[in-house]
Amino acid sequence: MKRNKYDLKKICAGVFxxxxxxxxxxxxxxxxxxxxSQIGRGAxxxxxxxxxxxxxxxxxxxxxxxxxxxxxxLYLIHTVEKYQFLxxxxxxxxxxxxxxxxxLGVFWSFLNPLLMMVxxxxxxxxxxxxxxxxYSIYLLTGIVMFSxxxxxxxxxxxxxxxxxxxxTKVYVPKYIYPITKVLSASIxxxxxxxxxxxxxxxxxxxxADHLYLTWxxxxxxxALVLLIIxxxxxxxxxxxxxxxxxxxxxLWGVLSTMWMYATPIIYPISIxxxxxxxxxxxxxxxxxxxxxxxxxxxxxxxxxxxxxPALREYVICAAWSFGMLAFxxxxxxxxxxxxxxxx
Amino acid sequence: MIQVQDVSMxxxxxxxxxxxxxxxxxxxxxxxxxxxEFWALHDVNFEVKKGEVIGIxxxxxxxxxxxxxxxxxxxxxxTGNVVRYGNIVPMLELGSGFDYDxxxxxxxxxxxxxxxxxxEFLYEKYDEILAFxxxxxxxxxxxxxxxxxxxxxxxxxxxTVVNPEILIVDEILSxxxxxxxxxxxxxxxxxxxxxxTVLFVSHSLKQIREMCNRVVWLDGGTVRMFDDVETVCDAYxx
Numbered sequence: 001m002k003r004n005k006y007d008l009k010k011i012c013a014g015v016f017x018x019x020x021x022x023x024x025x026x027x028x029x030x031x032x033x034x035x036x037s038q039i040g041r042g043a044x045x046x047x048x049x050x051x052x053x054x055x056x057x058x059x060x061x062x063x064x065x066x067x068x069x070x071x072x073x074l075y076l077i078h079t080v081e082k083y084q085f086l087x088x089x090x091x092x093x094x095x096x097x098x099x100x101x102x103x104l105g106v107f108w109s110f111l112n113p114l115l116m117m118v119x120x121x122x123x124x125x126x127x128x129x130x131x132x133x134x135y136s137i138y139l140l141t142g143i144v145m146f147s148x149x150x151x152x153x154x155x156x157x158x159x160x161x162x163x164x165x166x167x168t169k170v171y172v173p174k175y176i177y178p179i180t181k182v183l184s185a186s187i188x189x190x191x192x193x194x195x196x197x198x199x200x201x202x203x204x205x206x207x208a209d210h211l212y213l214t215w216x217x218x219x220x221x222x223a224l225v226l227l228i229i230x231x232x233x234x235x236x237x238x239x240x241x242x243x244x245x246x247x248x249x250x251l252w253g254v255l256s257t258m259w260m261y262a263t264p265i266i267y268p269i270s271i272x273x274x275x276x277x278x279x280x281x282x283x284x285x286x287x288x289x290x291x292x293x294x295x296x297x298x299x300x301x302x303x304x305x306x307x308x309p310a311l312r313e314y315v316i317c318a319a320w321s322f323g324m325l326a327f328x329x330x331x332x333x334x335x336x337x338x339x340x341x342x343x
Numbered sequence: 344m345i346q347v348q349d350v351s352m353x354x355x356x357x358x359x360x361x362x363x364x365x366x367x368x369x370x371x372x373x374x375x376x377x378x379x380e381f382w383a384l385h386d387v388n389f390e391v392k393k394g395e396v397i398g399i400x401x402x403x404x405x406x407x408x409x410x411x412x413x414x415x416x417x418x419x420x421x422t423g424n425v426v427r428y429g430n431i432v433p434m435l436e437l438g439s440g441f442d443y444d445x446x447x448x449x450x451x452x453x454x455x456x457x458x459x460x461x462x463e464f465l466y467e468k469y470d471e472i473l474a475f476x477x478x479x480x481x482x483x484x485x486x487x488x489x490x491x492x493x494x495x496x497x498x499x500x501x502x503t504v505v506n507p508e509i510l511i512v513d514e515i516l517s518x519x520x521x522x523x524x525x526x527x528x529x530x531x532x533x534x535x536x537x538x539x540t541v542l543f544v545s546h547s548l549k550q551i552r553e554m555c556n557r558v559v560w561l562d563g564g565t566v567r568m569f570d571d572v573e574t575v576c577d578a579y580x581x
Contacts (some may be wrong), residue, residue, distance in 0.1 A: 097442065
C-alpha cells in the first residue's frame, strides 16, 4: 500500500507555520484586548513557550521518523493518514443524513439556536429577572455551547451500538466511530457560531450599553477546539459504557439535564455568590469544578467582555479537555476488545 | 501468508445476558451470575501459503465463522494469535456498511472507505463498479428504494473491484438473478486465479471441490483434518 501520502516534514512545517501565524495574528490584532485583560504580557511569554515546545516535539518526531523509532505522535499521523478518507466519509454521511429529508436542510443549524434563544429569552426575561448585563447574549452563548455539547454526547452515545452491523463484519479501528460522531455533530456547533455572532452584532447596534464584537473573536476557535476535545473524551466514555449497560442512555438523559442546571446558562452565577444557605454554597462549589462552566465563561468573556479570558482559564479548560480525552480513551481502550461479545 | 497459531476462543455466556446495571447488581447480590464457558475454537493451527485457495467446511456451530472473524481481525482470540501479511478484504456479509438514506453513488464511496479503499482508487474505479452492478440511473436513488437483488449486486460490485492479497468469503457466491450469478461466479474465479489468497467457507462440497486447493475441516472447534481437497471431501462425506 502507499505509505507516504503525507510528507512528515511538510506537515510539521504546516502545523508549526499555522500556529505561529495564528498566534501572531491574535497578538497583533487583539493586543489592546489582551493588554486590557488579566493576562497582559503573559500571553506573549505563554505563546513563545508553546511554540518552543511544539518545535521541539516536531524535531523529535522527524528524528523518530528518520531512525524508524516508534513514537505515539508518528503513529497518530499514520493512522490519520490511513483512515482520513473513511473519517471524511463517515462524517459526511452523518451530516447528510441529519438533514436529508428536511426542506430547509443545513439552514436548521442556524435557525435552531435562534429559535431556542427566542423561546428562552421570552420565558426568562419576563418570568425571572436576573441582574446580568446583556442578558440575551449571555443566555444565547450558554445555550449554543451547552446544546452543542449535549448534541455531540447524544450522538456519540450510540456510536458503537449503532454501528454494530459494521463492527461485527469489517475490521476498522473502533475509536473511529465515536470520533466521527462527535465531529459530525460538532459541525453544527461550529455553524451555530454564525447566528450567535450575528445576533451579537445586531444587538450591539441597537443597544446603548455598547456591546461590540472585538478582535477577541479570533479566540473563538480555541474555545471550540477545547470543547470538542472534551466532548470526544466524553464520547469515548459514553459509547463504551453504553455497550455494556444500555441503561446509560436513560441515565445520561437525566444526567445531562442535571448538568445543564448545574451550569450557569440561564442564571448568572452572581445569584449564588450572594446567597448564604448551605445549598447555594454547595452548588457554587459544584459549578466551580464544572468544566462546562469554564468553557462557557471562556466564550462569554470573548463575546460579551470582548477580551481574552484570564490565563488561568486557558489552563483549566485545556486540563479538562485533555484529561477527559485521556480518561475516555483509557476506558475505551480497556474495553474495546469486548465490544463484539456484547453488541 | 496467514499463520493461525494455537487460536482458542472462549465465549462467556451468563445464563441471561446482563445488559443493565440494575440486573448486574441484583444478580451479583443474589450470587446468581453464573457463566457458562463455551469454547468456540480450541487450539486451532493451520497455515496458508500465498495464492492458495483454502476451503473451510464443518457442521453448523463448528466455528467456521468465528475463525474467519478472528483472521479478519474483527475478534481477538482468547489465546494464541494470527499472523497475516497483506491487506485483507473480508466479505463476511455483503453491504453491511450501507446506509439506506444515501444514494447508490454515495454508498459506493462510504462502503469503499469502510473496506479500506483509497479515494483515488474509488474515483478511478467508479465507472467499473457501476457497470458491473448494472444499476444504471438507479445509482442516483436512495438505496432504501432498491430491491434486495439490486442491493446485493451493488454490494458485490464494490467488494470485488479490488484485487486484494487476502480475500475472506463467507458463503456469498449466489447473489442476484441467474445472469448475475454467473457473472459474479466468473468474477470470483478470476479473483482466485489472480494470485489472491482466499479463505472460503461453504456448505457446498461441489463448490469446494471446484475451487479450493486445500480444505480445513472444523469439528466442534478443533481442526479435524487439514489436507488436499479430495482427501478431506471424501472423508467429510462419510
